[in-house]
Amino acid sequence: MNTKKELRVNAIKNGTVIDHIPAKDLFKVIKILGLEKFENTMTLGNNLESKTQGHKGIIKISEMFFKDDDIDRIALAAPNAKLNIIKDYTVVEKRLVNVPDKVIGIAKCVNPKCITNFEDDIKTKFTVINKEDIALKCHYCEKITNKENLRLQ
Amino acid sequence: MNTKKELRVNAIKNGTVIDHIPAKDLFKVIKILGLEKFENTMTLGNNLESKTQGHKGIIKISEMFFKDDDIDRIALAAPNAKLNIIKDYTVVEKRLVNVPDKVIGIAKCVNPKCITNFEDDIKTKFTVINKEDIALKCHYCEKITNKENLRLQ
Numbered sequence: 001m002n003t004k005k006e007l008r009v010n011a012i013k014n015g016t017v018i019d020h021i022p023a024k025d026l027f028k029v030i031k032i033l034g035l036e037k038f039e040n041t042m043t044l045g046n047n048l049e050s051k052t053q054g055h056k057g058i059i060k061i062s063e064m065f066f067k068d069d070d071i072d073r074i075a076l077a078a079p080n081a082k083l084n085i086i087k088d089y090t091v092v093e094k095r096l097v098n099v100p101d102k103v104i105g106i107a108k109c110v111n112p113k114c115i116t117n118f119e120d121d122i123k124t125k126f127t128v129i130n131k132e133d134i135a136l137k138c139h140y141c142e143k144i145t146n147k148e149n150l151r152l153q
Numbered sequence: 154m155n156t157k158k159e160l161r162v163n164a165i166k167n168g169t170v171i172d173h174i175p176a177k178d179l180f181k182v183i184k185i186l187g188l189e190k191f192e193n194t195m196t197l198g199n200n201l202e203s204k205t206q207g208h209k210g211i212i213k214i215s216e217m218f219f220k221d222d223d224i225d226r227i228a229l230a231a232p233n234a235k236l237n238i239i240k241d242y243t244v245v246e247k248r249l250v251n252v253p254d255k256v257i258g259i260a261k262c263v264n265p266k267c268i269t270n271f272e273d274d275i276k277t278k279f280t281v282i283n284k285e286d287i288a289l290k291c292h293y294c295e296k297i298t299n300k301e302n303l304r305l306q
Contacts, residue, residue, distance in 0.1 A: 027189040036180040037207075044197040055192075 015040070015062040017084040018074070020069075023047045026057030028077035031152050032106060033070065040064050053080075067100075073106055075099040076134055076150060099131040107136060108151045113144035124153060168193070168215040170237040171227070174199045178208030180229035184305050185259060186212075186223065193217050206233075222250075226259055228252040229287055229303060252284040259287060262305045264296035277306060 021029050024045045035042065041062040050056035065085060074081060075097045085093040105123040109116050116124045116138070126136035126145065134147040174182050179199045188195065194215040203209035218238060227234060228250045238246040258276040262269050269277045269291070279289035287300040297302065 024191070027183075030180075039176070039200055041200045041202075042198070045195070046197075048195045050195075074205075100207055 002085060004080075007044075011085050011089055012060050012062050014090055015060065015064050015115060016089050017067060017086060018059040018061075018078075018081050019084065020050070020053065020054070020080055020082045021057035021059065022053065022080075023057050024062065025057040025077040026059075029057070029059065029074045029081070029151060032074050032077060033066075035059070035061070043124060063065050071095065072098045072100045072124075073103075076136075076147070077106060078132065079131075082114070099128055099134070101128055102126065103136055105147040105153060109138045109141060110145040110149045111138065111141050113139055114141040114143065115138060160253065164216050164242055165213050165239050166242055167240050168217050169219060170239060171212040171231075171234050172209070173203070173206065173233055173235045174210035174227075174231040175206065175213065175233075176208040176210050178230040179212075181303075181305060182210070182212065182227045182234070185227050185230060186219075188212070188214070191217070191222075193210065222253075224248065225251050226252045226256075227258065229260060229289075229300070234286065237241055252287070254281055255279065256281060256289055259296060259306060261306050262291045262294060262296060263298040263302045264291065264294045265290055267294040267296065271291060 018029070023046055026044065030036065030044070038061065044057070046057040049056045062069045071083065079097060079099055081097045083095040084091045085095065103126040107124060108125065109124055111117070116122050119124060125139035127139065129137045129144070130136050134143045134150070138145065170287065171182070172287065176199055176237050185199070191214065196213045197210070199210040200208045201211060224236065232250060232252055234250050236248040237244045238248065256279040260279065261275060262277055264270070269275050280292065280293035282290045282297070285304070289298045291298065
């Protein structure tokens, strides 16, 4: 039995491809976008060889076109991701991710004593003070959460 | 720009394909197997059309061959999953999932008052009392957790 045929994934006719996601952060991006709940056909690849970044992840979702705000939320995990918007099997637009100025309700504050870590109804709220390496200053306790210790809510 | 070429996913040379996962349970299976931490090349598909079950998920992992015990753990989420073990692009073995007799430390007990839900160092422990529809009887509080209210630890 040869599996070459069954393992081939069809091209997307219409949808979005998110490429150049750091391999270790693919599942963070999936969580930020809420892909677990989507009913769209999707293909996810991880630990794929990349010419530019060692190993990468990729997400391909049919019939899904994200709003700018939704895409910019993934900047926390994948600031260098590149998006291809596909219509009728053709890339009609390319987009980069913009790191937003404020981040509300995605990341947890690194400070275990921060009010957001023990009051469930208070959403986290950060000002992005370093867009290159990702550093978030908490609105409530002013402690800095960076990419290395970033955990999702 | 035509994307047909770049969207094609290569066949697995050596590894495991887990097919016929219910679409709504793909991410549960990913969590049970701990795929978020794997460094193997992998492709995941979800909400794919299936001849037998509406919509399905599929997992393809290179250079990974699971132990029987690990595979049987996914039975809680995907009792009808089918595995193909692939060597040199050829399916050398097919496997079904066996629902285990006991489940330790994967699922949460549905009973909010169960000791396993407020003592972090006590692992959950269940006897599987219905293998067809999945029903788990808690070792500690004897309440029944079934597939519909199953949440992972």
